[in-house]
Amino acid sequence: MNILITGATGFIGTRLTLKLAEEGHCVHALYRSEEKAKAIAHPNVSLFKGDITDYRSIEKAVKSCEVIFHMAAYARVWAKDSDTFNRINVQGTVNVMDAAQKEGVRKIVFTSTAGVLGPSFAERVSENTERTTKYFSEYEMTKALAEEKMSEYIRKGLEIVVVNPTRVYGPGILSESNGVTKMIKLYFEGKFRWIPGNGKSIGNYVYVDDVVEGHILALEKGRSGERYILGGQNISYNSFFEQLAGLTGRKLRMIKLSLSLMLGTSYLFLLRTKILGTPPLITPNWVERFLHNWEVSSDKAIKELGYHITPLDIGLRKTLNWLKE
Numbered sequence: 001m002n003i004l005i006t007g008a009t010g011f012i013g014t015r016l017t018l019k020l021a022e023e024g025h026c027v028h029a030l031y032r033s034e035e036k037a038k039a040i041a042h043p044n045v046s047l048f049k050g051d052i053t054d055y056r057s058i059e060k061a062v063k064s065c066e067v068i069f070h071m072a073a074y075a076r077v078w079a080k081d082s083d084t085f086n087r088i089n090v091q092g093t094v095n096v097m098d099a100a101q102k103e104g105v106r107k108i109v110f111t112s113t114a115g116v117l118g119p120s121f122a123e124r125v126s127e128n129t130e131r132t133t134k135y136f137s138e139y140e141m142t143k144a145l146a147e148e149k150m151s152e153y154i155r156k157g158l159e160i161v162v163v164n165p166t167r168v169y170g171p172g173i174l175s176e177s178n179g180v181t182k183m184i185k186l187y188f189e190g191k192f193r194w195i196p197g198n199g200k201s202i203g204n205y206v207y208v209d210d211v212v213e214g215h216i217l218a219l220e221k222g223r224s225g226e227r228y229i230l231g232g233q234n235i236s237y238n239s240f241f242e243q244l245a246g247l248t249g250r251k252l253r254m255i256k257l258s259l260s261l262m263l264g265t266s267y268l269f270l271l272r273t274k275i276l277g278t279p280p281l282i283t284p285n286w287v288e289r290f291l292h293n294w295e296v297s298s299d300k301a302i303k304e305l306g307y308h309i310t311p312l313d314i315g316l317r318k319t320l321n322w323l324k325e
Contacts, residue, residue, distance in 0.1 A: 231296045
């Protein structure tokens with residue numbers, strides 16, 4: 001099968017590209033960086049230099065492709081140009097959909113984020129949860145807008161499945177989208193010692209290979225117009241680091257930072273950004289995320305797709321072994 005992957009050199013994209021190539025598929029990989037493209041070198045991978053904001057480059061890359069995995073996105077905390085998130089995550093998605101429609105692509109799997117569904121309250125978040133809070137980042141908001149655009153193209157006849165990964169970790173490029181693994185690495189090196197708030201905030205952590213497999217299952221079995229949460233284990237910060245300490249044999253003394261202190265510090269980061277133009281490590285909106293729990297349910301993906309969740313202790317052990325190597 002001929003498959004186009006946008007974001008092919010990203011954290012998840014790299015592993016998906018190589019897995020599909022190993023399975024014998026002909027992968028068209030849209031890439032920007034020559035250096036990053038070296039990681040996906042394979043006889044079954046054809047490289048197409050371009051960008052989802054450049055329609056012509058997508059048009060060339062999608063030629064003869066039956067399906068698309070649209071994974072490319074701007075997933076950082078901040079952008080110097082406020083329109084960057086919209087230009088890449090929304091308009092870039094429109095470009096991909098337009099090219100797909102013109103080429104007669106059979107099916108598209110769009111990588112969104114579980115963050116669009118919002119935090120959890122009385123129950124775990126599912127695909128049908130209605131968001132009741134504001135968006136805590138431009139990334140979340142523009143991914144939600146991109147999902148809305150999908151509905152328009154589904155009405156036009158495109159077959160589109162949306163997947164919503166949670167906090168992904170595991171072996172791979174230590175990029176902006178692999179922040180959890182960067183945190184694990186720093187802890188292993190004795191350089192990460194802080195926990196937000198009282199540490200009781202719950203998040204969901206998913207092993208990268210589960211997400212890769214979830215994408216393939218979404219292509220094979222996913223229903224058009226549906227979204228599927230690709231999650232892992234729900235766990236608090238306190239329990240996460242306790243488990244990490246047990247696996248590494250390093251019981252670091254963790255410092256619990258009050259959210260008021262973190263909020264004040266985030267404003268100082270923004271001030272520094274205005275003066276020096278350097279990206280902030282964290283923003284006020286991002287700090288607000290720590291006020292909430294982010295528990296999710298992947299039951300729909302498990303039942304409909306046959307999705308499998310790697311237990312956190314096993315996923316962490318694999319990640320630590322990779323870091324040691």
